[in-house]
Amino acid sequence: MITPGLLAKLELFSSLNREDLARLASKAADIRLAPGAWLAREGERLEFLVILKGRLAVRKQINGKELHIADMTTGDFFGEVNALLDLPAASSLCAMTHCRVAAFDRQQLMELMASSTQCGDFIRKVLQTRLADGPRHAIEISSARVHVSGSRNDPSLTQILKFLKSNRIAYEWVDAPDTGEASVACALPSLTIDGVAIAKPLSERVVAEAFGISTTPQHRSYDLLIVGGGPAGLAAAVYGASEGLRVLLVEQNAMGGQAGSSSRIENYLGFPSGISGEDLAERAVRQAQQFGAELVLTRRVLRLQPDASGGHRVILDGGTSLIAASVLITAGVRWRTLEAEGITALVGRGVSYGVAGIEPVNLAGKRVFLVGGGNSAGQAAVALANYAASVTLLVRGATLEATMSQYLIEQLRAKANVRIETDSKLESVAGHGVLRTICTSHCGTISPRRKADAVYILIGADASTEWLPSNLNRDDDGFIQTGRDVTPRSGSDLSRLPFPLETSLPGVFCAGDVRHGSIKRVASAVGEGSVVIASIHQYLALQQEASRI
Template identity: 45%
Template sequence: MPRPVILTVDDDPGVSRAVARDLRREYGEHHRIVRADSGDAALEALREIALRGEQVAVILADQRMPRMSGVEFLERAMDLFPRARRVLLTAYADTEAAITAINVVDLDHYLLKPWDPPEEKLYPVVDQLLEAWRRSPDRPSTDTRIVGHRWSARSYELRDLLARNQVPFRFHLADDPEGARLLEAAGCGTERLPVVITGEGRALVEPSDAEVAEQVGLSTHATAELYDLAVVGGGPGGLGAAVYGGSEGLRTVLVESLATGGQAGTSSRIENYLGFPDGVSGSQLTDRARRQAVKFGVEVLTTRTVTGLGVRGGVRILTFDDGSEIAAHAVVLATGVSYRTLDDVPGLTAYAGEGVFYGAATTEAPSCADETVYVVGGANSAGQAAMNFSRYASRVVMLVRGESLTSSMSHYLIEQIEAVGHIEVRTCTEVVAAEGEGHLEKLTLRDRATGEEERVDAQWLFVFIGARPRTDWLDGTVERDDRGFVLTGPDLPVPSSGAGSSEGREPLHLETSLPGVFAVGDVRGGSVKRVASAVGEGAMAVSLVHRWLENR
């Protein structure tokens, strides 16, 4: 195996050489020391390291560099090596830079120059960071390859699965030379695609999500039969419950059907979350939360779909789609919501994953370069997606059924959209038809005020309309409102058919009609659809779980 990399970047040649010399003297035997004199040069070095499948353990970056500050560089470096430990260097105390770095790049250490003697001021810091990195190293960035067709719904689903689980991969078109070479080497033809090729050289032909997850090292099977707390759903609410459950000593398992983060995890930028004045991407925020949960001993299962919830004796039983079960003393439901589909639009259903995407589909953004992207919806999720796609597309058209954005979108986001010249907002507009050969090629748009229709060229349509709770599997188990959202606490009908009547008490605030089962986040009826409120409910649910466990 190649030696893990320690990278240092500083625009002062003398300081850069001194840092590299000190690091090489102490760590050169077991690590490769890479030195760069600018943020751009360091990013290029990181890209080359990633292409070679090597790992980066620690990054030390000077804050006061021209063209790209240390914080800006570290934020971009996180996309390439999210688990590398990060150190910010400065020649004097810079409180503002330190706070920014902690908020934006999850800084591991802040180091003042000079650090003479290094034996006292530099090496102990690096030793500690290397030890932390060894406990959770990066996966080699070139291990997993997907070979498929450009307009393939299943190829997109696999790319989305790996990207949202922070698994580096490469996608190759089957008719490109490299894709053809990989298929030939794996002994596969083009008749059955996509093909996933693992780092060990195993070819998975048309694999299921669970097969891919297991091969790339994600946990898919529970290690125990009984837990103190089972959390169903890995969005902000579920992650909040898992972190607090694990930190308070509960044996906790978190079950997620696709990837931790939920809808929030696909957001390109969350700018109104407390403590992040410069914003944070949904993937960064939820990846930190997942790592935090694992640090507290939480077991995280991915690509596992829960299909049933029941009671057996004194425990709650979760049943998976393969018929297997786990038991828990308490359960938190945090399954969130899914975007509503445009099933009533003629022709549109056929292009799901083939030009039509429900949600941000962040893996597709770079493929939209210099093209026109259509975004359906007028709430924050649609606005954040439009801002993200505007970084790549030559034109972004927002299709909004209402008369304006003001009733459904945050003010700060409206101002950002108005400041981007190539984002066009078309109000009172809806999609009424779609057509194409093998993938989306045309849309028919209708002006809801005048009834006039317009047929436009379109290869990219991203839909963010409404929210449908993921609660069909709870039918007959817990009480829900007429839209399918789970009722809890005081919102339960009186007399309650569950918690109140069966135990002679009123249900706890976030407790459902089934005693010992709680609901948090978007899936809960009457909840505030914001990341911060979901995290708060997750934390509150754990305190209520303790009350439930103590008084049962």
């Protein structure tokens, strides 16, 4: 319990009278921390925090690296800007020693600041200083740790740049000088991280490891191994790790999956102004890691097979073999390919499947075409219209209403540089080494060839399940059957009724877009990833009980 006498020892409160100190002490939260404990995390809502005893470190994640900003000790305070303006914390506070902290809500802070005491004057002065220093500190922080040099049309950089953008890794482009010297040409493309050149050949895994991203599992056995880092997989990692399971999540490309590339999700509960897929994925990753989940990137699961221990053996690329008591498949889906003349030769050279890795600023003044009539195409068109000279949406159907949310249709119609062409089809693309023109048809009639700088294809997706065992039940399109859809007639390996979201293989579960009958929405995937943990707990308890018999 915080006493008036304890507050009176601090210079901040020394000018308050006994009555004010007693009222303040009676309303304060008394927070005690052991070394290594977090008082506040970046992005959390903050109260006005006053350090009564101990030392805390102010830390901040900047460009994927945690930096030490400052130390705070007895008598210092923190969070007055956040509490007053209702802003999330811009940095984190970690206890370096045993600490005791008093926390006051916004109303108590405002009463202190409104008073004509020395305490109120001091808080106002510090508040003004921190508000003024904020922009200066932001300018001093390096905007990017990664620098890339070479030709923007170099196909060897296509996947690297896509990886950087998809994983929210800021980079700066350095145009290579055209000296004509062979030695310079041989050195390109090049990539440096924190000033250190990355050895060739460049690959996503080499870049990830140099950046400090985990690519190798730390253990050989896990309670739960999750395949896929989309919304369902991340939600399962958060809930599984928070409930005490040793969790490993394996993702090949980028955390967040296809949802991570959405420019803005406006119908997600709790975000009235919308939230970008990148922000949602970044928050989920941070949350999962805070609970102790292990996340590895640039790794692909090659095989899943039963193990003599009663669990499952999971084989990763490179030959890494892991044992998991339970497995959750949240592998998502892959973009469906388009049959059109010239497409294959120009993929990565002006033609792309999906919008992951797009740098909208590079499309400034360009002519952009998107193929598709779903929400993904609509979200991309709205975002790119803020940069491109024109955005044309090629829709096979006669109307958008059947395939796209109404709010997106209204946003598209409000954009002066967006054109919607229904009953249309992309017939061919052309260009020598880079996209130059496209040819479309309308209601079966071929249109004149048009100039184009970029084409993005978003025409639906197929299940990515060919790597799974043949005795795992799937529907005719390859989507995984779970729960009530798994029946003895369909060849189930279960000797009991399956748990919700359990597949035909005992202890193997499925959630998200790759599941048969799933609703293709971010909120639905997050919900499935959350609730499946209850089924996994039931399965693990059943296995433990069986092992004791």
